[in-house]
Amino acid sequence: MASETANSSRTRSFGGCTTCRSRHVKCDERRPTCAMCSYFGLVCAGYEKGIFFDFDSGADERRFRRPLLTEVERESMSRALVECVPPDSALQLLMRIDDLCEKAAPCRDLQVDCGPFGAFRWKQAPPSHTRDDTTEPATTSTPDIEAASPPQDILPIEDFAIPSDPPLSPRTQDFIDSIFGHTPSTEPPMDLCRIEAVLNDPPIQDLPIEQYPPFPPATLALSSLQFTPHKAIPQDAMVLLKHYTTTVISLMTPLRHQKTPWHILFIPQVKNSLAALTLGEDLDDASLATFYGTLALGAISLGGLFHSDTWFAQANTYKSHAQHHAQSMLRTAYNVPKPSKYKSTMTALLTMLYVSLFSADRDHTESFFLETERFIRLRGLHRKKSRKVRLLHHCYAFERFFYETTATESRQRHHFRLSIQSSGLAQYSSDSLSFRLRAWDDLDQEMQVVKSQEQGENDLHLEHPGIFAATLYPEIFGIPESWILLLSLVIRLGREKDLAEAQDTPDPLSLRDFTKRAKAVERRIQTLEPPFNSDNHLASVLEAIHHALAIFFYRRIYDLDSSVLLGRVQGVRDCLRKCETDEVLRASAGLIWAAFLGACEATTVELQDDFETWFRASATRTGLASFTETLSRVQRVWREKTSTGVSGTWNNYHPT
Known part of the structure; x- marks a missing residue:
């Protein structure tokens, strides 16, 4: 009897009327006005109109939805239909x-x-x-x-x-009908042959946003309702969103489940934006930046998969629209009252960051990293952080650590630090605004210190060694926070080394202290062990990151010759081969970073060919320019080593 009750339980309600929801009271959802508003003598504001997208639910699940139209609108439509x-x-x-x-x-x-x-x-x-x-x-x-x-x-x-x-050719319509059936997220991405079939039916041309045709097309309107189709809905939005869901997200994390930040935060916001645009509603700049940025990611991937100039043109169009709305969003992001929710602005910033990373746009990548950091420090650290907010913070920090391994100081970074310091909100940051090394004597002892909730959440760039049980890095990326912490410490050691060599830094770290801290970090790297519950793919990713972390340390701190690191380079190469056995390239910034470091230190023709093959195959499987651009950087390092006859310096790894 209990099981029967459990199986027949209805899903969560979509909510009550606008008045009851704003007052946080239970609503009976009676039409056209609820009884609670009538009882308290309030004006019932009615019910919000929304479209519910359900791509991946089981066919046997019950779904409940409320009408998009009010009682008066539905009666008017019924009369008009009868008269037709x-x-x-x-x-x-x-x-x-x-x-x-x-x-x-x-x-x-x-x-x-x-x-x-x-x-x-x-x-x-x-x-x-x-x-x-x-x-x-x-x-x-x-x-x-x-x-x-x-x-x-x-x-x-x-x-x-x-x-x-x-409005859509039969092939395109059949393709859309086929992919929007029951497609669990655990299945491989869409059949590329089917995608290729629609390329002969190109998407809309590079038009201004005001000239986009309505989607879906409408030919009949009821004068009593005065329906107006929205003019800013691209016709290829559904195809690009599905490709983003099945293919692009797999490049964000090596894990495969439906509780990633992209499934919880990014995709629902894009779907809600598409629903709002379909209903002719106005959206804020944050939502539009996320919407067009997501379409740009899908178009970038499809353009690379099929070498399609049409999709690349669409990607540039959506990217320009997304950048326009992102700039408008940032002009008012710090206003009071805030024009957009914190999560919406963070989602938009991260979407723009991924667009810059995947399209190999270095200038915008640096800018969006710094803009995201400033927004978190000024609007995110002093607040009580929900789980969703912390998911977004982790996504930013994870990408930032790998980016910082080859980043250099710039005047732009100095400007952003001054703006944060002048705001008076830098006090809420547990870490410093620059990647400087914190003073500690015994790293092993420091690593056993348990961080408080506030310190763990506000230590944005992991300056403090210790244990933070509530970290979300393993849940999002499958990587323990201790591994990310060691990467942060190596970055900070390298920054201290550069400052000491510059000879104009006040209170530089002494050689004795530097050596002591370097040896402590080295011992921790050598004793790293992967989690016991890792699957084969994740275990290969972690092993590759471990080898790359050792390469990064010895090259950045001790500047060892490449021949000494041959075993680590071969280890990275072997791990990449294991990861290629999967039908879907489940990658993340960590795997690409490991491949980059291993390839740069490859000294034999055989190893160089293996890494070059992996980068080209990854570019073919994903369609992303970031793999091709990274390979170009690696080949430049190889040429410089060949021309000089030496292993080179760490400065050779920086992008030019």
């Missing part, structure tokens, strides 16, 4: 539709374009066509959506010709 089809003509129309379907050729793509919902465009009959006496003549142009009134009668079936130019 008089009773005397309804049976005749159905018989003619049935007769047309029977006479149609089996291979013909039949589309019946008559009906009250305007699902397809129709082709108007020529003026000389003979009409039935019981019907009124049709207009000679498509009715104005704003000013059209409900038709009083229907046209004969002969006047509803099959359109020669449908």
